[in-house]
Amino acid sequence: MRRFLPLLAVLGLAAGCTPSSAAQQPPPGLAERGTVMTTAKPTRQDLTNKVSLSGKVELGPTFGLVAPIDGEVRYLDVKAPTGTPTKPTKVANIWVNGKATAVEVPAGAVFAGRLVDDRSKVTAGMPIISARQAGYGIVADIDGSKAYQVSDSLQSVTAQIKNGPGPFPCTVLGTLAALPGGTIPEPKAPAVNPSATAPAAPPTQGQPQQPSESTGMRLVCVGPANTKLINGAAATVEVVTAKAAGVLVLPVEAVAGSQGKGQVEVIKADQSREIREVTLGLTDGKVIEIKSGVTEEETVAVPGPNIPAAKGGGEGQPGMGK
Numbered sequence: 001m002r003r004f005l006p007l008l009a010v011l012g013l014a015a016g017c018t019p020s021s022a023a024q025q026p027p028p029g030l031a032e033r034g035t036v037m038t039t040a041k042p043t044r045q046d047l048t049n050k051v052s053l054s055g056k057v058e059l060g061p062t063f064g065l066v067a068p069i070d071g072e073v074r075y076l077d078v079k080a081p082t083g084t085p086t087k088p089t090k091v092a093n094i095w096v097n098g099k100a101t102a103v104e105v106p107a108g109a110v111f112a113g114r115l116v117d118d119r120s121k122v123t124a125g126m127p128i129i130s131a132r133q134a135g136y137g138i139v140a141d142i143d144g145s146k147a148y149q150v151s152d153s154l155q156s157v158t159a160q161i162k163n164g165p166g167p168f169p170c171t172v173l174g175t176l177a178a179l180p181g182g183t184i185p186e187p188k189a190p191a192v193n194p195s196a197t198a199p200a201a202p203p204t205q206g207q208p209q210q211p212s213e214s215t216g217m218r219l220v221c222v223g224p225a226n227t228k229l230i231n232g233a234a235a236t237v238e239v240v241t242a243k244a245a246g247v248l249v250l251p252v253e254a255v256a257g258s259q260g261k262g263q264v265e266v267i268k269a270d271q272s273r274e275i276r277e278v279t280l281g282l283t284d285g286k287v288i289e290i291k292s293g294v295t296e297e298e299t300v301a302v303p304g305p306n307i308p309a310a311k312g313g314g315e316g317q318p319g320m321g322k
Contacts (some may be wrong), residue, residue, distance in 0.1 A: 063174030063220035065129035071096035147249030164232040170221035249287040
């Protein structure tokens with residue numbers, strides 16, 4: 001027992017001589033709080049803005065047509081077709097400074113209703129006509145989170161039927177717009193038959209026809225004529241809204257914001273940091289275009305700066321879409 005006492009005394013002395021600062025050192029492998037672990041430099045590349053939408057095959061889908069210019073809309077008296085139209089149907093004119101610009105329902109579709117009152121002042125891009133496809137179409141609803149990513153200047157649309165045909169080009173029938181219920185004009189009063197023995201009833205307005213349904217935000221397109229479609233089949237629609245060549249980009253995680261304006265955290269040569277305002281452009285979901293605010297020579301932190309928390313609770317969200 002005596003031989004162990006000196007050894008215990010030495011161990012106790014060694015423990016007592018351990019500097020108190022050692023207990024304050026971070027565990028091995030962990031960096032000091034606030035240290036930037038990942039950085040990125042802007043690079044140049046071609047960029048395509050793509051949005052993927054979930055849709056389905058639908059028989060007789062309703063879609064909207066918008067005013068091509070600012071002006072006054074004047075609707076025409078559109079007769080009910082006797083068959084599927086093989087040519088565009090003129091349904092309204094937009095008048096401005098004495099000049100008319102025609103609005104037509106595309107071939108293969110029929111007029112389904114007015115979305116604003118006759119002789120209303122309208123602006124370019126405002127939904128004014130409701131139309132219905134005479135046959136199958138592919139309908140993709142657009143939720144609010146993608147509303148700003150999808151514009152009405154579509155460069156191309158491709159569709160893929162789940163476990164079916166595709167991918168194939170899909171021709172857009174209507175534009176992307178929130179459509180209220182359309183109102184179909186009341187039919188004219190019936191003609192009076194002078195040879196009838198019973199007294200003729202006074203002319204009255206007929207009952208309005210069924211208005212076109214509200215569609216919300218949706219994209220309606222049709223595939224090639226030889227594509228076999230089954231009503232209700234699930235589909236994926238890929239929308240290309242814009243393309244750009246040789247633009248400056250950063251990873252989306254390095255940017256706070258996703259539309260128009262955003263912020264990045266620039267790491268300077270002396271390791272100090274600066275929150276920088278940037279102007280944003282296209283995104284493919286992986287990188288985002290930087291129109292101005294940083295240069296190719298600068299370095300930014302990943303993830304990007306925190307968005308300040310809203311009053312009443314909640315934490316900031318670093319980067320885009322996090």
